[in-house]
Amino acid sequence: MFGFTSKQLARVGIFLFMIFIGVPLIVGATGRWDFYFTLTSVALLAIASAGVWLTFYIGRINIGQGAFALIGAYVSAILVVKAGWSFWISLPAAGLFAAVVAILIGLPILRLRGVYFAMITLVLTQVVTLTALALPITNGARGISNIPLPSGISVFGIPILPDFAAMENTKLAFYYTACILMIITYAALYRLVNSRLGHLCRSMQQNEELASSIGVNISYIRIVIFAISSFFGGIGGAMFGSIAQSVYPSSFQVADSVNFMLNCFLGGLGYVFGPMLGTLVLYFGWDLLFEFGKYQMLIYSTILIVIIRFLPNGLLSIRFGKGGDK
Amino acid sequence: MSPLLQVKNVTKKYGGLTANNAISFDVAENEILSVIGPNGAGKSTLFKMIASFTPTTSGEVVFQGERISNLKPHIVARKGVVRTFQETTIFKSMTVRESVVVAQHLRAKASLAGYFWGSKTAKEDVTAFERYADELLEFLGMSHIAGEQASNLPQGSLRALGIAIGLATDPKVLLLDEPFAGMNHDETMNMVNLVRSVRDERGVTVMLVEHDMPAVMNISDRIVVLNFGEKVAEGTPSEIQNNEKVIEAYLGSVDDEIGM
Numbered sequence: 001m002f003g004f005t006s007k008q009l010a011r012v013g014i015f016l017f018m019i020f021i022g023v024p025l026i027v028g029a030t031g032r033w034d035f036y037f038t039l040t041s042v043a044l045l046a047i048a049s050a051g052v053w054l055t056f057y058i059g060r061i062n063i064g065q066g067a068f069a070l071i072g073a074y075v076s077a078i079l080v081v082k083a084g085w086s087f088w089i090s091l092p093a094a095g096l097f098a099a100v101v102a103i104l105i106g107l108p109i110l111r112l113r114g115v116y117f118a119m120i121t122l123v124l125t126q127v128v129t130l131t132a133l134a135l136p137i138t139n140g141a142r143g144i145s146n147i148p149l150p151s152g153i154s155v156f157g158i159p160i161l162p163d164f165a166a167m168e169n170t171k172l173a174f175y176y177t178a179c180i181l182m183i184i185t186y187a188a189l190y191r192l193v194n195s196r197l198g199h200l201c202r203s204m205q206q207n208e209e210l211a212s213s214i215g216v217n218i219s220y221i222r223i224v225i226f227a228i229s230s231f232f233g234g235i236g237g238a239m240f241g242s243i244a245q246s247v248y249p250s251s252f253q254v255a256d257s258v259n260f261m262l263n264c265f266l267g268g269l270g271y272v273f274g275p276m277l278g279t280l281v282l283y284f285g286w287d288l289l290f291e292f293g294k295y296q297m298l299i300y301s302t303i304l305i306v307i308i309r310f311l312p313n314g315l316l317s318i319r320f321g322k323g324g325d326k
Numbered sequence: 327m328s329p330l331l332q333v334k335n336v337t338k339k340y341g342g343l344t345a346n347n348a349i350s351f352d353v354a355e356n357e358i359l360s361v362i363g364p365n366g367a368g369k370s371t372l373f374k375m376i377a378s379f380t381p382t383t384s385g386e387v388v389f390q391g392e393r394i395s396n397l398k399p400h401i402v403a404r405k406g407v408v409r410t411f412q413e414t415t416i417f418k419s420m421t422v423r424e425s426v427v428v429a430q431h432l433r434a435k436a437s438l439a440g441y442f443w444g445s446k447t448a449k450e451d452v453t454a455f456e457r458y459a460d461e462l463l464e465f466l467g468m469s470h471i472a473g474e475q476a477s478n479l480p481q482g483s484l485r486a487l488g489i490a491i492g493l494a495t496d497p498k499v500l501l502l503d504e505p506f507a508g509m510n511h512d513e514t515m516n517m518v519n520l521v522r523s524v525r526d527e528r529g530v531t532v533m534l535v536e537h538d539m540p541a542v543m544n545i546s547d548r549i550v551v552l553n554f555g556e557k558v559a560e561g562t563p564s565e566i567q568n569n570e571k572v573i574e575a576y577l578g579s580v581d582d583e584i585g586m
Binding site: 191195196197199202203206207209210212213217219224 | 377408424491
C-alpha cells in the first residue's frame, strides 16, 4: 500500500498504537499526568526539529529555528487575542507568516554556506527576541499572557473540533493534538524526502555546482526548503504558546535553537525520523540527569560528545546502518 | 549553416589579471572541439564562462542565436549547454544509477508538487527516468557498476559517471573538463572511444579542455590553442601540430613555468 512494505506498515501501526493508546493507558495506570505535558512538549519540539533537519538536508546548518518558533507563537497569540481569530485558523497562519519571513531573510542569507550561514541563523533568534521586546503589538517584556484555550470549530452545526475550554482534561486533548500534528509533519517530511524534491535536495547537499550544472535551480529550492522548514517552526511555536497560554520574548531562546539542531544530530541526519527520536532522548535525558544536581550539565554534555564522536550518523545508525532513508 | 555555438570577443579580467582576452571562435554542430594550452592559459576560465558559471567581463557567448553568457548555470543547462567537472565533483553518497536518475531533472514533466502527491504524470516520469538511466548506463558500458556508491568508484569510472550525469540532462553541447587526466593509455583509449560514440550515436556536440596531446590529436575535429589568455591558433589537428606559434607556446615555455 502506498509503496510501503508490510514490515514498514507494521512498524508505523505499532508506533501509532503506542502514542494514541499505549501512552494514555500507561499514564492512567501510573497516575503520572505530568507525563502528558512532557510528551506534548516532545511532540511539538520534534515538529520544529523536523524543519531544522530539512535545512540540513540541503547542506545548511540551521541554528535559528527558535526565531521562527517565536514568530509563530506571537503571530498566533496576536491573532487570537487581538484579532479574535479562532486558534485553529491562526495555527496555519502562524506557519505561513514564519515561512514568509523565512523567504525574506533567506533570499540574502541562503547564498552563504557552512559556518557563515550557521552564524547568521544563530543571531536570528536574538534578533526576533529583541524585536518582540521593542514592538508595541507584542507588549514588550510583559508578553501576551492571557491567551484563551482553543475554541471549538463546527461547520454547518456539525462540531469538527471540540472546545478546549469546556473540557475537563485539556492535557490529554493537547497531547492528542500535538501527536496528530507531529504525525502529519513527519508523514509530509517522509513523502518530501522520498519524492523528486528530496532527490534534488540530496544532489544539492552533495554538490551544489554539479546540481546547478544538471539544471537544478538551486537558489529556488533553497528558498522553498527554508520556507517549509520555518513553517514547521512556526507551527510548533504557535502550539506551544497555546498550551502555555502565554508568549514572552524569552519563550524561545538561542539555547532552544541550539537544541533543535542537536536533536537532529543526535537522532541522525540521514534519517527522516531521526529528529523525532533525538528530541525524545535529549528531552528525557536532561530530565533523567536532574538528580545529579550541579553535575547535570557536565554529565549531559559528556554523553553528547561521546555519542557524536562514536555515532556520527546519529542514534538511528545503530539500527539501520549508515545513511539509509527510513 | 550558422554555427551552433559562438564565442565572441570574450574577455575575463580578475582585477588586474586578464585570464581571457578577446577570444573568438565558432563551434559547429556535431563536432568535437578541444581547447588546449599550457597551465594558466585560461582554458578553465573560458569553460566556466561558456557554461555561465562565471560572468564575462566583456564579449558574449551565443548558442543557437541566443546569448547564454552571464545567465545562471541552471538556465544555460536548460538550454542544452551542460558542463561536466573533474572527478571529485560527483554526488558522493548516491549510487551510479541514482545519480543518473537525479540528473534527468530537466526531462521532468510533472511539477514538484505532483511528485509530492504522487500524481500520474510523476509516476510516469519516474518510470521513464529509470528506464532511460538503465539505457544510458548500458550505452556507456556502466551497467555492472549501476548499484555502486559513487564514492567507492575508481577514477576512470568516476569520469564516465561525470559524463553519464551530463548526458542524462539531454544536452546539445557537452563541455568536458580534462576527461583523460591521470589515465593510462588503455583507459584513455576507452574514454576516447566513449566520447566519440557520444557524438556519433547521441548527436551531442562535444567541447573539451585537455592536456593529453596524443588523445587530443586523436579525438578532435578542430583545436583551439590558448596561451596567456590569448587565442594563438585554431585549426585541424594536423594544422595545429605544424603551427609555429603553438610549438613556441609549448616549447618556449620557460616563462610559463615561472609564471605559474
